Amino acid sequence: MNIDVLTIFPDMFKGPMETSIIGRAQGKGIVSIQTHDVRNYTDNKHRRVDDTPFGGGAGMVMMAQPFFDALEEILDVKAGERAPDTRVVLLTPQGKTFNQAKARELAQIPRLIMLCGRYEGIDDRVRQVWVDEELSIGDYVLTGGELAAMVIIDAVVRLLPGALGDETSAEEESFSDGLLEYPQFTKPAQFRGIEVPPILLSGHHESIRRWRRKESLKRTYQVRPELIKEQNFDFDDQVLMAEALRELGHDVEIPRKEKKKRTKGRG
Known part of the structure; x- marks a missing residue:
C-alpha cells in the first residue's frame, strides 16, 4: 500500500510514522508513506500557501494552486482525471466520521492521498476537482489535518496483512x-x-x-x-x-x- 500526505508540516510525521507498528510495516515493505511539503509547489517566491477569503471574514484560506500542482505531479495526471486504484481523502471537520468499518475499507485501496488543511481550510475548488472523500475523526476542531491523518494512517496500516505480529489481534479488538x-x-x-x-x-x-x-x-x-x-x-x-x-x-x-x-x- 502507498500513502501520500500533502501538508505544510511534513516534520510532524517523522516520529509517529517511523516507530512501532507503522515503522515496522514500512521496513517490511508492507506500506510506503511519503509526505509532501505543499510549500514546495507554490508559484510565488515567498512560498506562500494562503490568502484572505473572498467575501471577507476572519482567518486565511489555503490556495488551490499548490494543491493542484502537487497532485498533478504526484499522481501524474491532469486536474479532473482519476489515477487508477487511488483515493484522495480530505481531512476536514465537515467530513463523515471515521470509524473501524471505514478503516477496513481504506485498507483495501492500493493508494491513498491525504490532504491536510490548515487555517480556515483549503480553497473549495480542490475538493470539487480532486477529492473523492472527506473524513473527520470527531466532532471537534484541530489546528490542522495532520493529527487526523496520523490517526487514520495508524488505524489503516495495522489492518494490512503482515503488519501485526498476531494476525488474529485485529479481529478481536x-x-x-x-x-x-x-x-x-x-x-x-x-x-x-x-x-x-x-x-x-x-x-x-x-x-x-x-x-x-x-x-x-x-x-x-x-x-x-x-x-x-x-x-x-x-x-x-x-x-x-x-x-x-x-x-x-x-x-x-x-x-x-x-x-x-x-x-x-x-x-
Missing part, C-alpha cells in the same frame, strides 16, 4: 465486530489482592470464549449502549446479553430455544 473488547489480564494471577477471573485459568476454551463475549457485551452496554442497538444478535448472543444484563442488576428473562414439535409421519 474493540469495534472489529461492532462491540468493545473484553477485559484483558496477564500474570500474576493475583496482584495486590485483585484476582484474575477464575474462568480464564480454567483452560476450558469454550467457557472462556463465552465469558469474553459476555464481558464484551456488558462493557459495550455500559459505555457505548448505542452500539448494542446496531447489533443483529443470534440466539447465543441474545442469551449472553440477557445474562450480562442480569449481572448488571436488570430483571430480564434468559431466552430459551423453542423445541420443535415432532410430527408423526403417515404411511
Whole structure:
C-alpha cells in the first residue's frame, strides 16, 4: 500500500510514522508513506500557501494552486482525471466520521492521498476537482489535518496483512465486530489482592470464549449502549446479553430455544 500526505508540516510525521507498528510495516515493505511539503509547489517566491477569503471574514484560506500542482505531479495526471486504484481523502471537520468499518475499507485501496488543511481550510475548488472523500475523526476542531491523518494512517496500516505480529489481534479488538473488547489480564494471577477471573485459568476454551463475549457485551452496554442497538444478535448472543444484563442488576428473562414439535409421519 502507498500513502501520500500533502501538508505544510511534513516534520510532524517523522516520529509517529517511523516507530512501532507503522515503522515496522514500512521496513517490511508492507506500506510506503511519503509526505509532501505543499510549500514546495507554490508559484510565488515567498512560498506562500494562503490568502484572505473572498467575501471577507476572519482567518486565511489555503490556495488551490499548490494543491493542484502537487497532485498533478504526484499522481501524474491532469486536474479532473482519476489515477487508477487511488483515493484522495480530505481531512476536514465537515467530513463523515471515521470509524473501524471505514478503516477496513481504506485498507483495501492500493493508494491513498491525504490532504491536510490548515487555517480556515483549503480553497473549495480542490475538493470539487480532486477529492473523492472527506473524513473527520470527531466532532471537534484541530489546528490542522495532520493529527487526523496520523490517526487514520495508524488505524489503516495495522489492518494490512503482515503488519501485526498476531494476525488474529485485529479481529478481536474493540469495534472489529461492532462491540468493545473484553477485559484483558496477564500474570500474576493475583496482584495486590485483585484476582484474575477464575474462568480464564480454567483452560476450558469454550467457557472462556463465552465469558469474553459476555464481558464484551456488558462493557459495550455500559459505555457505548448505542452500539448494542446496531447489533443483529443470534440466539447465543441474545442469551449472553440477557445474562450480562442480569449481572448488571436488570430483571430480564434468559431466552430459551423453542423445541420443535415432532410430527408423526403417515404411511
